[in-house]
Structure formats: C-alpha cells, structure tokens
Amino acid sequence: MHLSEEQLVWYRYGEAKGAAAIGEHLAACATCRAAYQSLERVLAAVDQMPAPDPGENYAAAVWQRLEPRLQQCRPAQRDEGAVRSLTLTALFATWRRLALAAAMAVLIVAAFLLGRFWPRPQTVARQPIPEQVRERILLVAVGEHLERSQMILIELANANPGPQLDVSSERQWAADLVGDNRLYRQAAARAGDPAITAVLDDLERVLLEIAHSPSTLSGGELERIQRQIESGDILFKLRVVESKVRRQEEKPNGL
C-alpha cells in the first residue's frame, strides 16, 4: 500500500507517526517518492514567497505611532498581590540591596554621578561630594556592573542545553542588573558615546531576555539565549569596556 497524502505532509513537517517506516517506504517506492518530491517543490515555492522587509527603522516608526496611544490606554490596574517581577521600584530596591556599599550613596547621587562619568559640557551647580571621590565610586560601580553582567552571560553561554535548566537565580540577577544598565546606558547616550551606548544597549536586550525567560529553560530556549549572546559578540565587547573602565579606576586622578 502506498503512503497517504497526510503521511507525506506530516513526514515533511517532522510530525508523522512511524516516521522511520515512512522513510523506508520512500526509499523503496518510486511512486511515493515522486509524490513526496512534488509536495516538496510546492512547499519550497511557498518558502520562497518574498515577504517585504519593513526596513531597519521600522521599530522606531512603530514606537512613534504607538507611544501617544499608550498614554490613552493605561494598563489594567494591577492586583494587590500580583506584582510583576520587573517594576522599576523593585529594580531600585534590589539595586540598593545589591550595590556596593560605596555606590549605595543613594540613587539620586548615583544618577547625578552618572552624568559625570561621561562628562557633559554643562557644569552642574552643586557638588555635594568631592569630584574624585564621586568618580571613583561611580567607576567602581560600573566596573562591578560589567563584571557581574559578564558572569551571568558566561554562565549561560556555557550551560549545556539539557531538557530542563533551572535559571531562576540568573533570571533574578539579570532583572536586578537591567535597572543599573539602563541608567548607565542613558548616561552614555547623553554624553554622546555611541560605542559604549551600543554595547550597553546590546547587553540590556540580553538581560531583558533572560529576566523575562521562564525560571526553567528548555534546551531550545537556552539555545536561543546562547545564540543571542554569541551573535553580537557581546562578551568580547563587554570585556573591552570593562578593562577600559578598570584602567580609569586605577588612575590616581580618576578620569
């Protein structure tokens, strides 16, 4: 008996029952093989159907149209108990808990310091802490941030994609780092440092991806994150930026 059309379709999509037997039949039977090849030609044509490329600036265009609409559609009120893991408040709370004692000085000070790391031409009116001390505190904090980020990425990049991998601690860790990263990225952007902004931007995407991932990753999900880490050569770039920051940290006069 020859293979049914359904068998051929599910065989093509890798979801046929008794795939091995179907494969054997195809190898032995010219009639079914011809039917299968004709199916393949049709589906190959479907594959080649050109889809328009919306262009590199598409996301920006989407956001431009979306942003004013978001304000009219405020998100549904959150339930008292159900708090999303990644609220800014939570990030700041964890940031304070995790940051180095020196960098803990208070968030406002830290945000102020960030402007100093990539110095802006405008002078800031009040300077509550001597400049060198502030810069040192900030450089230490940025250095730590880059180091912690690398550790998490290295860990995931080298994990073996098994059936299930518990990443709940990495996930929490990434969520904690996203907030800091955003502040540093914004400071770098303000200061017009496109290279560092780009690295931090890449890092932020990966951190968000990890922070939003399930606490247990399947092999495929892990591989996706690993590909994302590899694709931008992000670990290498992070090492370069970190060593740059560390060198400045060692200079007797800060920056």
Added chain:
Amino acid sequence: MSRPEIGRQEEFRLLVEQHSRALFGLAWRMTGNQQDAEEVVQETFLRAYRSFDRFDGRAQPGTWLHRIAVNCALDLLRTRRHDAGRVELQAVGSDAGDAVPARDTAPGPDRLLLSAEVQRRLTAALGRLSPTERAAFVLRHYQGCPIEEISRELRMSENAAKNCVFRAVQKLREALQPLL
C-alpha cells in the same frame, strides 16, 4: 506620568525595538498585505501593553507577543472575511501604502526566482484559505510551530489543527502543482 509609568514605558519600548520586525513578518504572512500587517503590529503592542503588568516572565516575551499577534491577525482576518466575503490580497510590490516602503528580499544566488505566475497563484491560494487555515499554516510552515502548540494558540483540538494545516497544504498544492 508617574515615575513607574515612565519606567514601564521605557521597558516596553525595548520590547517594541526588539520584536517589531519579526511581528511584522508574521503579520504579513497572516494578512497578506502591508497595511493590515502594520495594523496588526500596532494592535498587538496595544494589547500587550494593557496586559504588560500581568506578563510575569512565564513565557518568553517573543512567544508572548507572537501569541497576541496571531490572535490580532485572526480577528482582523475574520472581520475582513465578514465585511468583504474574502480576504483582499495584494501582491508584494503592488502595495500603495506609504507608511513603510516595502523592499522585496533579494534572492540569493542559490535561490530560485519564483515565476510571476507561481507567485500570483500562490498569493491567490493563500487568500482563499479560511482565517484559521491560514493561521495554522503560517504557524506550522513559516514559524515552525508543532501542531500541539498551534492547537493551544488557536484554541482548537490537535486534530482540528492538523486538519487546518493539511487542508491548507492541499489547497496550495492544487494551485501550484500544475506549474511546478
């Protein structure tokens, strides 16, 4: 806007940056034209934003958005079908929309150029699929989703999802086989 509100928007903006293009591709496959695809992308993000607070990381953001997009596209296809009796389809490049200029993906040297006739027939055949057939087929063929996942996304039994994909393949075969 309050401070957490700004933070939430900033976070959401990153999702938009990261996923817009992929969602557009999916929406275009589902709707077959650019204006509708753009509408689907907008509607997807609006719906996503409304439930952003409840998105707690159980799913990958990409998977989450992609589910919403599939449902938005289905809604749109169903409305269109209801309005016009059939889904309007435009061939790539004949699009009059000006919001985003469409560029055909250039065929690589190893890629066969589809003859205009094949492309025309294929576009027409895809347009004749029912909304669920089209959704199921796009998910299976272009997105590589297994049947089990399709049945969850389209809220139908696995058997029904299988039938949808199979019927779609048969219709495409009928339209194309004589030319290939």
